[in-house]
Amino acid sequence: MATHFWKIYYFSQMISIVLIGSGNVAQHLIKAFAKSDTAEVIQVFSRNKEAISHLISESKIISDSSQYKVADIYIMAVSDNAIATVSDELPFKDKLVVHTSGSIAKDDLSETNRRGVFYPLQTFSKSKEVDFKTIPFCLEAENETDYELLEKVAQSISDKTFNINSEQRRALHVAAVFVNNFVNHLYQIGNDICLENNIPFEILQPLIQETAHKIESLSPKEAQTGPAKRNDTLTINSHLSFLSDPNQKEIYKILTKSIIDNGKKL
Amino acid sequence: MATHFWKIYYFSQMISIVLIGSGNVAQHLIKAFAKSDTAEVIQVFSRNKEAISHLISESKIISDSSQYKVADIYIMAVSDNAIATVSDELPFKDKLVVHTSGSIAKDDLSETNRRGVFYPLQTFSKSKEVDFKTIPFCLEAENETDYELLEKVAQSISDKTFNINSEQRRALHVAAVFVNNFVNHLYQIGNDICLENNIPFEILQPLIQETAHKIESLSPKEAQTGPAKRNDTLTINSHLSFLSDPNQKEIYKILTKSIIDNGKKL
Numbered sequence: 001m002a003t004h005f006w007k008i009y010y011f012s013q014m015i016s017i018v019l020i021g022s023g024n025v026a027q028h029l030i031k032a033f034a035k036s037d038t039a040e041v042i043q044v045f046s047r048n049k050e051a052i053s054h055l056i057s058e059s060k061i062i063s064d065s066s067q068y069k070v071a072d073i074y075i076m077a078v079s080d081n082a083i084a085t086v087s088d089e090l091p092f093k094d095k096l097v098v099h100t101s102g103s104i105a106k107d108d109l110s111e112t113n114r115r116g117v118f119y120p121l122q123t124f125s126k127s128k129e130v131d132f133k134t135i136p137f138c139l140e141a142e143n144e145t146d147y148e149l150l151e152k153v154a155q156s157i158s159d160k161t162f163n164i165n166s167e168q169r170r171a172l173h174v175a176a177v178f179v180n181n182f183v184n185h186l187y188q189i190g191n192d193i194c195l196e197n198n199i200p201f202e203i204l205q206p207l208i209q210e211t212a213h214k215i216e217s218l219s220p221k222e223a224q225t226g227p228a229k230r231n232d233t234l235t236i237n238s239h240l241s242f243l244s245d246p247n248q249k250e251i252y253k254i255l256t257k258s259i260i261d262n263g264k265k266l
Numbered sequence: 267m268a269t270h271f272w273k274i275y276y277f278s279q280m281i282s283i284v285l286i287g288s289g290n291v292a293q294h295l296i297k298a299f300a301k302s303d304t305a306e307v308i309q310v311f312s313r314n315k316e317a318i319s320h321l322i323s324e325s326k327i328i329s330d331s332s333q334y335k336v337a338d339i340y341i342m343a344v345s346d347n348a349i350a351t352v353s354d355e356l357p358f359k360d361k362l363v364v365h366t367s368g369s370i371a372k373d374d375l376s377e378t379n380r381r382g383v384f385y386p387l388q389t390f391s392k393s394k395e396v397d398f399k400t401i402p403f404c405l406e407a408e409n410e411t412d413y414e415l416l417e418k419v420a421q422s423i424s425d426k427t428f429n430i431n432s433e434q435r436r437a438l439h440v441a442a443v444f445v446n447n448f449v450n451h452l453y454q455i456g457n458d459i460c461l462e463n464n465i466p467f468e469i470l471q472p473l474i475q476e477t478a479h480k481i482e483s484l485s486p487k488e489a490q491t492g493p494a495k496r497n498d499t500l501t502i503n504s505h506l507s508f509l510s511d512p513n514q515k516e517i518y519k520i521l522t523k524s525i526i527d528n529g530k531k532l
Contacts, residue, residue: 080501103501121469123476123491130476136469162469171463172470174505179456179470180477181492182521183449188486188528190445197437203387203402203428204438204445205482210389210396211446212478216471220454225389226447235346235369239440247524254520255448258513262454 015039015153018069020086021077022046025100025120029077029157030055032132038156043069065091073098073153075118076109084108096146102173105166106140116141116150119169120158123180132157138164138172189248221262228259281305281419284335286352287343288312291366291386295343295423296321298398304422309335331357339364339419341384342375350374362412368439371432372406382407382416385435386424389446398423404430404438455514487528494525 017033019026019041026044030052033041044061045068046052052061062068068091076099078086083099087110090097097109098116109115117140122130137154139161141147147163154161164172187208194201214223227235236256243249283299285292285307292310296318299307310327311334312318318327328334334356340363344352349365353376356363363375364382375381383406388396403420405427407413413429420427430438453474460467480489493501502522509515 103504121473123473123480134472136472138469160469160472162466164465164469168463168465170504170508171459172465174508175456175459175465175470176473177492177505177518178452178459179474181490181494181525182517183452183474183477184481184486184489184491185494185521185525185528186444186449186452187481188490189524190441191486193437193441193444197434199430199434199438199441200428203404203426203430204441206400206402206426207387207389207442208445208449208478208481211449212474214389215450215453215474220450220457223450224447224454225450226443228447228451238369238436239443242436242440247520247527250520251448251517251524252443254513254516255451258455258517259447259451261513262451 015073015149015156016042016069016071017153018043018045018071018074019077020045020074022048022051023077023079026077027052027055028130028132029075029100029120032157036156039073039153042071043067065089068092070095072096072149073118074113075100080104084110087113096141096149098141098150102138102169102176105170106142107166114142114146116146117164117166117169118150118154119164121172121176133159136160136162138162138169140165140169186251189251192245193248224259226259228256229263231260231263281339281415281422282308282335282337283419284309284311284337284340285343286311286340288314288317289343289345292343293318293321294396294398295341295366295386298423302422305339305419308337309333331355334358336361338362338415339384340379341366346370350376353379362407362415364407364416368404368435368442371436372408373432380408380412382412383430383432383435384416384420385430387438387442399425402426402428404428404435406431406435452517455517458511459514490525492525494522495529497526497529 015038017039030041033039044052044056046061047063049061074095074097076086080101080103083104087097093112095113096116097113098118100118102119106115106117119138120135121138122135135158137158139150139154141150151161190204191201240252243252281304283305296307299305310318310322312327313329315327340361342352342365346367346369349370353363359378361379362382363379364384366384368385372381372383385404386401387404388401401424403424405416405420407416417427456470457467509518
């Protein structure tokens with residue numbers, strides 16, 4: 001019975017968070033934690049009050065590092081190249097300090113605090129709402145207690161948390177560049193080819209969505225189709241002679257070669 | 267009043283279709299037309315009865331070209347390299363014969379019949395159901411009457427029909443290779459990088475879906491993010507030194523170059 005009460009007491013304690021930063025990631029996190037029953041943003045450090053004053057009470061926004069409150073976690077949502085400097089300049093020690101970057105190692109944070117990573121693997125843009133529930137959080141900490149705390153905080157806004165070390169996170173970031181940044185550039189090439197030929201781009205939209213959905217039930221290898229997969233030299237050459245833009249031609253060639261080479265592997 | 271009755275009579279006449287072929291596209295079309303109130307598959311020509319006997323009454327399947335019935339439209343859903351030969355060998359003339367290919371010109375069909383194209387721009391796999399309503403049909407015909415008939419047939423199974431000539435269709439097919447076949451290959455590279463580093467591929471799924479959804483409301487140019495877009499040489503070089511597979515390295519380089527060049531254009 002006593003245990004039972006203790007549990008209720010324990011879970012009713014909100015985990016306190018200080019957020020550092022006011023960009024896209026910071027803003028989305030403020031919104032997400034506002035709905036959490038487990039974790040609470042008690043303070044935001046930002047040199048740019050206007051960026052976030054519509055999201056959190058102004059009394060909680062600080063821009064002077066002497067005003068930092070004591071919190072369970074300090075989440076740095078600042079640009080990659082600011083992470084080392086900002087973490088060096090924090091005026092406290094032995095606290096749990098995490099960054100939110102996909103490409104920076106945990107150990108790039110200052111040693112004066114306990115280090116960790118709280119990386120939501122998603123593409124954030126200001127103009128588009130994001131459903132945090134489905135966003136995978138890649139977590140990393142120096143010890144089990146810190147990891148469990150991070151996990152609790154992440155689970156309060158997302159259904160998907162993963163223990164990913166810095167080496168894996170580096171790999172994941174490269175993989176994300178392929179499936180997000182590069183894929184989007186291929187969409188743009190498709191868009192450009194349509195524009196040049198007076199074809200509405202919307203005609204390609206269902207194909208784009210279906211291509212993405214297909215790999216929810218098939219592996220990309222099983223889902224692969226097209227002239228390169230069939231080694232259909234006639235079509236490949238006809239496409240190459242159609243393309244005049246040198247970058248598009250090169251991209252067509254190397255991706256076709258890679259698909260053909262890949263087919264030979266198994 | 268007379269016109270009114272005539273109209274009712276006219277629309278109550280089902281448009282009759284003979285389908286030639288029994289592959290993925292043929293099978294999906296048989297299923298789609300089974301639900302249509304406007305068009306009806308009265309016969310399927312197939313050398314492989316088993317492939318479609320679960321979809322249509324066996325009495326409607328023929329494998330001998332002497333058995334062809336008279337129909338309003340003959341739809342050839344055969345492989346690209348069979349289109350010219352099969353259309354040459356049809357034992358009738360002056361009928362409306364269309365193919366379903368994205369890469370073959372209308373004029374590659376035999377001149378003995380009225381030629382046209384009925385191209386559903388989608389990626390079909392046997393194992394996955396397809397909602398035809400959202401699939402864009404690219405239509406082409408030799409005259410307005412034939413075009414209107416094709417449009418009526420397409421509209422009976424899809425909400426999206428487009429008048430696309432053979433030159434535009436060729437461009438569209440190249441664009442589709444970029445946004446479908448090549449995009450899927452980038453998914454596979456992402457998958458491979460995950461596998462090599464003991465990371466579950468599902469971790470990239472929400473990012474993949476979000477990248478595809480994003481361009482429903484933003485242009486690909488607006489949606490572009492990442493190290494190449496920011497011209498972030500430090501990250502680009504770190505990624506290149508991470509990649510050891512020569513094809514992956516080449517793909518990373520040329521796509522990065524293309525994104526950077528593209529940023530300079532506007």
